[in-house]
Amino acid sequence: MKLVIAAMVILAVHAIALAVTPAGGMAVSYGFFFAAAVAAMSSTVLAWYRSGTPRDNRWWLLLGSLMLWTVGMSLSARQNYVLDNSNPAPGDSMFFYILYVLPVLVAVSSAPVAARKRWALAIDLVLAALLGVLFYVRTFSIVSVEGAIGPQQAVDVAHMLDFENVCLAVAALLRFLATDRADDHYFFRAVMAFFVCYAASGYFYNHYVALGGHPDFGDSPWDALLDVPFLALCVATLSRKPQRHWHPPVYLIRFVQSASPTFLAMSVLGFGLMVIPGYPSLGITGAIAAVIGIGLRGTLAQVDLVEEEFRLSRSRDELEGLVFVDSLTGLANRRALDERLLREWHRPGQREPIALLMIDVDFFKEYNDRYGHLAGDDCLRALASTMASRGLRVGDFLARFGGEEFAVVAPGTRLVEAMALAEDLRAQVQAQGIAHPRSPFGVLTITIGVAAVQPSAASGPLELLNSADRALYRAKHNGRNRIGAPSDARLENSLRTG
Template sequence: MRDYLIVFAVLVLHAVSVRVAPEIGMALSYFFFGAFGVAAGVAAVHRGLTSGRRVDARWLAMALTMALWLCGVALSARQSYVLDNANPAPGDSMFFYIIYVVPALVALSSSPVAARKRWALGIDLVLASMLATLFYVRVFTLVTMEGAAGRPEAEAIAAMLDFENIFLAVIAIVRLLASERQREASFYRAASIFFVSYTVVVGYYNHFVALGDYPDFGSSWDILLDIPFAAWLLAARRGEGHGRVRWRPPVFLVRFVQSGSPVFMAMSVLALGLMVMRHHPGLGVAACAAAVLGIGLRSTLTQVSLVEVESRLTARQATLEGLAYRDGLTELANRRALDATLLTEWHRTVERNEPVALLMIDIDFFKQFNDRYGHVEGDECLRRVASALAGRIGRGEDFLARYGGEEFALVAPSTTLAGAHQLAHALREAVQSMGIRNEGSPYGMVTVSIGVAVGVESPEAGPLSLLQAADNALYRAKASGRNAVASAA
């Protein structure tokens, strides 16, 4: 509330002072214009530096907008006091009053998708430079450095100001309506307040005051020009929490506006290029080409960036999926991957008209191994057994996994019971041939017991039935003295 009272008091002071001292009314108005412009710019810089963990360039761009407007004020004062020029539209000040929109347009048309890309900033700066050039040519096509030659030229300048201010007000409102975060809403709310009020106030002032009965500064009407900057100052000084999104915009609207916002800059260049084409056809054609190429290049590079991001996400997802299906100790597939593979191969038995075999493999006397040699050696034993089993598998379609603890499982598609027994004996011999010492075993070395089951899909049986059968077979192999192979009854 205090800020509102201070700003209101300064506005009243401006109005009263020019009434009380009309002989220096122009100087007083220039002073208040400068004070409000500086205060608005400082507030924008402060918000840009303190509104988040990173510097928010949008607020700094608006500070530059305020600075350019202040240049216009300074040049107007120069025309009035140094050159004694009473023309309502001197070319130098009009140029800055018009070009002030360029930094604001860059801020309002920035896309968060490419906001941190150097190429996006480069394209924006090229288009902004082209826009500034077009403004310069357009302004000095209508007026000279001393001012407008007549009322039609002055009205054309006023109409140009109306067009750009309305354009910026509409953009600011659109960006506000599509804001989904507090930080965005705070900036676009302040920008909307400023440009809407500036459009209304400056439009009325230009057409009915400057081009009416009060062509010079120094009347109480000058207070109107303070209002947009006072509104911006109050909006910028409000905390970021006050910029909270009051409604939840549809996701489609948010993405549509964010993706299409760079078009605003290109549209400005294109429109102004068409305006100057009559008197400067070469420049007009170059501006139109720059607008088309700029938006096309930006869209292409944005698409390339999105493809790169998608590729990285796909690779990361593949890595994570690999980790999710991989046993960290043995580097074999884990139980989750085994279940998925067994289910797939079970359903393919009908298609292939061939059975699938499941081998359950258990390291004999592994508890005694751990108790005698420790868990570090136990882990190394698991890794060596896994390596031996994987090295003995001859077919690429056979799937070996760590089932859990000291148990392993092997899914062998298109394998008969005889073939599964042959494979099981080969695996048992491969582990025994490593000769890993185990004094807790009657064999004196690490051995494995293997249970074998074979089955096909049927209404009476499923993959869990095959798993149970292989587990029962493993129990029979262990009951027979271990270091053996057994099949389901």
């Protein structure tokens, strides 16, 4: 509030000074204009410094626009004081008053941070350079360096200024309303405050003061109006970073952010059409360049989008792979085992039983106590490699169940076949001959519980898991290094070697 009051006091002082000293009014106005411009530029640099880390370099584009405007004002003062030219629209200053929007127009046309690419910046710079040429041609097709030839030319210049000021004010307002980041909100609040005020005060001053009987600075207290945009910019930048009091719909945010890169191209198209009557080749070139710029940006953005979708898809697949993989052994984990059991259980046309082998490493705690946990991890990896490469058939699914337990899902396998597969696995592990002094067998061995169940709608995979777990418990109770089945007494005696 203090900043607003200070700005109002400055405006009042300017207006009063013009009313009190009409003879020196022109000098007073130039002094206030330059002071306001310098204050606005200083506050912009401060805003860049306050923008955080990394700094928001778009503030330098706004600073560039203010500097170009100041050059235009300097040329206007030169026309008045050095050349003694009282024409309301001298060509050199008018060109800079039009050109000053280019840097900030590039900022307003910028894509969101995540979508800013060097190729997009290159396209924007080419379009900005072409727009500068169109500004030059359009300006000097209406006025000369000395100024407008007649009242109509001065009105044409005013309309051109109105067109660019209103377009930029609307674009800045849209960007401000559709921001979803604090830095964007802070930057576009300042840009919107300046250009909305500039469009309103510039329109009133140009049409009702400069072209309404007061062509020179200092003729009317209304000259203080031109301080307003610069003071508004100071207030917007020097105030603390704004808090969002409303949150626009996500669709609106994305729509404005996606459409913003077209602002610059549409400006090129608009001014290209303006110069076609006098310079058809240049105007058509500008229009074609605008269309190509929009199309090229859209195409390259689509390429980036496809590449990003591919990268995300690949990352998602990799993450899904990590979710279903045991990090120690590289085998499938418990979650993957549950998924596989469900898929096999509910496979259409399933007529064969599903076998499950529950595998436990014998006396593994003693192995860890003797050799340490790192050696235990190496042991588990060696066991996983042995079972995966030597003992399984095509279609069998091996997973680490947890700790020192493993499991094998064997679709389409009856109990007798599953017992034979389990015995083959047990023999392969024992044949490895991994020393285990604290085991009664002298080497590392495994015990396997086997179960086979015919899938049905009335049961589920949990029945198979419980059955195999009971079989494993029974085999361990009977002495380990053996194969166990849940209820078959003949097979309960198990196969055992060594």
